[in-house]
Each structure stands twice: as structure tokens, then as C-alpha cells.
Amino acid sequence: MPRPSLPPLTTLLPFEAAVRHASMTAAARELHVTHGAVSRQVQNLEKALGTSLFERGTRSLRPTAQARRLAAAVREALDLIEAAAEEISGRGPGGPLALSCEPTLLMRWLIPRLPELAARHPELTVHLSAGGGPPDFARDTVDVALRRDDFPVPEGVSRVPLFAEWIGPVCRPELAERLATDGYEGVTLLHTGTRPAAWDDWRRLTGHTVPSSVTATTGSAPQQTFEHFYLALQAAVAGMGVAVGPYALVHDDLVGGRLAAPYGFVADGTGYGLLSPRPPERDARIAALLGWLRARTAALTPPPALAVRPAPVG
Template identity: 85%
Template sequence: MSRPDLPPLNTLLPFEATVRHASMTQAAQELHVTHGAVSRQVQNLERALGTPLFERGPRSLRPTPQARRLAAAVRDALDLIEAAALEVSGRERGGPLALSCEPTLLMRWLIPRLPDLASRVPGLTLHLSAGGGQVAFARDTVDVALRRDDFPVPEGVSRVPLFEEWIGPVCRPELAETLTGRGFGGVTLLHTSTRPAAWDDWRRLTGPTATTATSASQQTFEHFYLALQAAVAGVGVAIGPYALVRDDLVRGQLAAPYGFVADGTGYGLLSPRPPERDARIAALLEWLRGQAASLVPPDGAGIG
């Protein structure tokens, strides 16, 4: 069957990768070809369509709206072809599922729950790595990522919300008992370099109260999990996201004397294709949703 309106098919992979990365260099690295080869194929596609697909600057390459629409269609078509090929061959996407997770969430929430994952989804194996911020799925060889939604999701990336972020001061129970009525006067406030505005965010959300009293000292840790571990050790009071301190609250190692408040952010599962197109990702998502149901404070409300 003749399809005269189809563009040259060999131009579509380099084009889609260039749109996704907004870079011919990165597209070439992903496809293991030269920059020149990608450039030629993109130019061939532009000639076939009779329209430019990129706004080219001295050091920038910006896809046009038409290019973004075409790239999205190419991605959908590639996903369908891949799924059909797997079905015809009788194979499933195999091997470990590479999951990137923000370090503190990985250490304090996800890893302790891996035995439950193994018992509920016995055929799923995860390859875990710690990471935060934007994800370059092809370059970083990552299949899925658990991320806080404090950055824009790249075009073409699927994001499924999992749970809201609730924050509040946490400390040892015996220290919490001394805070009632006098705020934080004489108490060490624990900070972290990775979330330097955590205390300010909490104060902004809760308003001026006795809890804003100046403390005797401040101590800053390089990573969030170090500040939380210091709170468990009784060093002082830290701002703790509920998801990261829930287990310590249940065990009685931490207390939250002022409760928790939603800070307007949340966590989601990012993937380069919709989860339903990969049975492994779909199984992981179903399990994560079950786990996320417990990540609402007793006096809080969940995502609508």
C-alpha cells in the first residue's frame, strides 16, 4: 500500500530524540551516531514536510509547536510498535526495573518497604539508584523515577501523582513535651542544605504563633536524612515531611508536637511512557498507590 504522505521513516527516530532533548548532540549520543548524521536526518525531514521544525539560535535549538505535536505522535507510534513486537514475540520487557528515587525518600521510606513489594509482586525486581530533580531517561538508563513535583515535567514524560507532602516540626518525644507553651526558645533548630527554606515554609503556612520564638542555636546538615537522624538522636527539632518520619512516629522515636500541614507539593512517579504500556511499571504503580494511602497524617486529608 502506497503512503505518499508519510515522511521518510528513517528520519523519525533522530527527530524525536532531538525534540525530547532539545539537543542534536544528546540525540546523537542516545542513538550512538554522529551529530552530523542526526542533523542530516532532521534536515531531510524538514525538506520532506516543507517546513522548519526548529528555531535555531547560536547556542540553542527550540522545537516549534508543530515539531512537538509530530514528536508526540512519533512517540505514541513507537510505543505501539514496541508493544506489538513484544506480543508477537511472546516476550515481556525483562530485567530489573531501574528506579531512581530521591535519596531521603529512598532510605527512609522505600527501602524499608521492599520486603512487602517482594511478597506482593514477586516477579518484579528493582535496580535502585538515588537521584533528584530532572530525569534524562535515555541518558541515565532509568525506567522510572520517584520525584517531588518541584520542577516542570518534561514534555513527553508521564507523571502519576502519588501523595501530597505534609511537613511539621519533629523531635524526640521527651523534647516535644517541653515545647508546649514556650515554643522553640532554648531549642536547637536543625536545618539541611538541600531544603534550606524548610523552616520558613512551615512558618509561612502556619502563621505567627508562639512556635516562632528564636531558638538558642541552629545547626545545618548537608543532607535531609542527616537532619532527620539528628532529630531521632535528640540533637534538636527538624522539619520533617510526614512520609519520611511516619515510621519513626509509629515506633515512638519521634513526636510531632504541632502536627503537619500540606505544603502544596507532592510526589509522583515519572516514566518515559504511560505506565499501562509496561506491565512492570503498572505493577509497581499499583503497589506504590497502596503504600501511599498511609501517607496522610491522621488529621489530614488526601489528594482529591
């Protein structure tokens, strides 16, 4: 059947990749062709459509609104074609599921719950790796990623929200009692290189004022900085001081009595989500993982007693 409005099909893959990467160089690298080959195909598509699809700068390539709309349609069509081909050939997604997860969430929350996942879904084998930031599913050997949403979701990536981030100071229960009577005087504040603004974020969100004698700028109070977030939280468990901890990452220690949250928790406006190169319902492995994660993360909102806005201190 003639389709006079259909653009040249050979132009669509290079175009979609160029839109997704906002770079013809990156698109060429993904498709294993030259930059010139991608550029020619994009120009052929623009000629066929009679309109420009990119705003071209000296060092930038910005897809127009029309280009993003067409690229989304191309991705949807490619997903449908791929799903049909997998069904016909019997080569649908299978084998182990490669899951990349934020390192501290991986260590302090996910790994302790893996036996439950295995019991719930014995057919699912999960290979874990630690990682952060935007995943590159075309480059990395990763099927799905669990990430905090502190970056824009890459073009063409599916994101399913899971739970919100709540933060608050945490420490040993005996130290929490000392804070209630003596304040922060002489108490070590624990910091981390991977979230250096954690204390400032908490102060800004709650209005809680740490006394000036123990602020980081004066240098008059004990301060200790750790390279990674999980090290700072482990130091709090060991009684070395007070750290700002996300509720999800300290949940088990709160329940086990190893940590206390003397001022409760406050939502910081971010959250965690499951990212995948296509919607989870098109991969039974990801769908199974997502269903389990949704059930388990439903408890990662602080109970009302812990979600109280703290009164200013000092």
C-alpha cells in the same frame, strides 16, 4: 498503499530525539551519529512538511508547538511498534526492575516496606538505587524513578502522581511538650543542605513566626546543619533538636512514638510521582510496582488532627 502525506521515515527518529532533548547535539549522542546527520534529517523533514519545526537561537533550539505535536505522535507510534515487536519476538520487559528513588524516601519509607512488596509480588525482583532530579532513561540503567516533582518532567517521560508533600516541625515527644510551654528559646533548629529553605517554606505557608531570638539570621540560637535530609531527621529522632520533616518521611517515627509533630503539617504544593520512559501499563513489572505503591501511599496524608494550620507563636 501509497501514503503521500507521510514524511520520510528516516527523518522521524532524529527529529523526535531533537525535540525531546531540545538539542541536536544530545540527539546525536543518543543515536550515536554526528550532529550534522541529525541536522540534515531535521532539515529534510522541514522541507517535506513545508514548515520550520524549531526556533533556532545562537545557543538554543526550541521546538515549535507543531513540532511537539508531531513528536508526541512519533513517540506513540514507536511505542506501539516496540510493543508489537516485543510480543512477537517474546522479548518483552522482564528480569529485575531497576528502581531509582529519592535517597531519604528510599531509606526511611521504601526499604522498610520491601518485604511486603516481595510477599505481594514474589515474581518481581527490584534493584534499588538512590537518585534525585530528572532521570535520563536513555543514559542511566534505570527502568523507573520515584521522584518529588520539584523539576519539569522531561519530554516523553510518563509521570503518575502518588502522594502530596506535607511538611511540619518534628522532634522528640518530650521536646514537643517543652515547646508548648517555653517556646523555641534554647531549642536547636536542625537544617539540611539538601533542603536549606525548609524552615522558611514552613513559615511562609503557615504564618508561624519563630521568635526573633532564635532565627537563623541573628545567630543567637543553637543551629545545626546536616549535609543530607535523612541525617537531620535522624538527629531529630535522637533528640538533638527540631527539624522540618515531610509527613511521608517521618510517618513511621510518628506512629512509633519516636517523633511528635507539635504544630501539625501543611501541604507545600509539591508531591511525589512514579516516572517511566513509557506508560506503566506497557510494562507488567512497572504496573505491579505502581499498583502496590498506590495502595501503600494512600496513607501518606496526615490525619485531620495533624493537618491543622498552626497558630502564630512568639
